[in-house]
Amino acid sequence: MKVKIHTLFEYLLETTQSAPEAIVGFSLSQSPRLRDFMDDLDPDLPLDWNNRDFSGLPELKDHVLRQAGLSDICTPSDVLITAGAAEANYLAIMQLLQADDEIVIETPGWPQAEVLAKAIGAKVVTVERQEAEGWRLPLDRLADAITSRTRMIFLTNPNNPTGEVMDADTMAQVVTLADRVGAWLLVDEVYAGLEWDGPRAPSVAGMYARGITTGSVSKALGLQGLRTGWIICPDAALIRDAVILRENSSEIMNIMGEVIAEIALRPDRYATAMEKARSEGRANLAHMNAWLADQEGLSWVTPRAGLIGLGRLPDGIKSDTFTRFMLSDPYRTFLLPGSAYGQNGHIRLGVGGGAAVNLDEGLQRLSQGLRDYRGL
Numbered sequence: 001m002k003v004k005i006h007t008l009f010e011y012l013l014e015t016t017q018s019a020p021e022a023i024v025g026f027s028l029s030q031s032p033r034l035r036d037f038m039d040d041l042d043p044d045l046p047l048d049w050n051n052r053d054f055s056g057l058p059e060l061k062d063h064v065l066r067q068a069g070l071s072d073i074c075t076p077s078d079v080l081i082t083a084g085a086a087e088a089n090y091l092a093i094m095q096l097l098q099a100d101d102e103i104v105i106e107t108p109g110w111p112q113a114e115v116l117a118k119a120i121g122a123k124v125v126t127v128e129r130q131e132a133e134g135w136r137l138p139l140d141r142l143a144d145a146i147t148s149r150t151r152m153i154f155l156t157n158p159n160n161p162t163g164e165v166m167d168a169d170t171m172a173q174v175v176t177l178a179d180r181v182g183a184w185l186l187v188d189e190v191y192a193g194l195e196w197d198g199p200r201a202p203s204v205a206g207m208y209a210r211g212i213t214t215g216s217v218s219k220a221l222g223l224q225g226l227r228t229g230w231i232i233c234p235d236a237a238l239i240r241d242a243v244i245l246r247e248n249s250s251e252i253m254n255i256m257g258e259v260i261a262e263i264a265l266r267p268d269r270y271a272t273a274m275e276k277a278r279s280e281g282r283a284n285l286a287h288m289n290a291w292l293a294d295q296e297g298l299s300w301v302t303p304r305a306g307l308i309g310l311g312r313l314p315d316g317i318k319s320d321t322f323t324r325f326m327l328s329d330p331y332r333t334f335l336l337p338g339s340a341y342g343q344n345g346h347i348r349l350g351v352g353g354g355a356a357v358n359l360d361e362g363l364q365r366l367s368q369g370l371r372d373y374r375g376l
Helices: 007-018 034-040 058-067 084-096 112-120 139-145 168-181 236-247 255-264 267-293 319-327 359-375
Strands: 079-082 102-107 123-128 150-156 184-188 211-216 229-232 308-312 346-350
Touching: 007 319, 034 255, 058 079, 058 229, 058 255, 058 267, 079 084, 079 236, 084 112, 084 150, 084 184, 084 211, 084 229, 084 236, 102 112, 112 123, 123 139, 139 168, 150 168, 168 184, 229 236, 255 267, 267 359, 319 346, 319 359
Parallel strands: 102 123, 102 150, 150 184, 184 211
Antiparallel strands: 079 229, 211 229, 308 346
């Protein structure tokens, strides 16, 4: 099995040394500082594993269930703490999917499942979300894609990268479709809690025996560097298999990640942090919408949740060439090309980072870059 590089990661690797002066497309909330947690950290904490539970700190697992609305449905034994949602997805996919199985994925969507499935030798079946339909998940096309050979369905909710949301009714219909063929249904929830115009959708781990919820503290709480996430699944065998695979990769969680994540997810602290993230995200979203209204030929479907969306470029401009153009002098602005999600006529726009991101500067440079690029 050889894992091949994806367009998204390849672009990030190639541009790491570009030293941009502005970024348009922050995908996570403003990151706290270590000093924000110092009063709650024990300086005598042993820098070993947690010495209590291979699946994660018990109190952290309690918080994970609480924030997902699953405290009365799932138990701590249904939770495995992982090195971010990326490891959570990896552990589930690698233990459940085999060569010649079929996996149904959405596009645009988070590309990890496709990369891993192709490495395994599984057949990838895509369901296309269309911009003209508001990037909604098309249930009719999803139903057509699911067959008796479907082993897994991989979705993101809120959708990464469009910010579209499956509500409770849609989630229930997706569960019904998965259950008809006994498929696993993995829903990555890294942007859950940042819904702008409605409630958070229920987590699939509380709706379906083969439902797998993954998430992390990276996006909404801005704690990407902790590399702390989770799997929630009521199937005990899946959780055990994930622990076994993790034993042969990252082995155990890092204690600092677990401890700081536990502090961050304490109910009062979590509520305050999420309110700040929502307030700053809404402010940047309103600013982005106002800016877009003044841009000739550039538009987007306003995200209903999360911190990123896909902006449609003016006709004839391809994201691959334009984003590299924007990295050059005098613009020095980082953008992620839509080709990373199979949408080469788009760029990723983001409203994360809070006030510190200086969104105005990046948008001004982007406006100038668009004018200059079309004049070439």
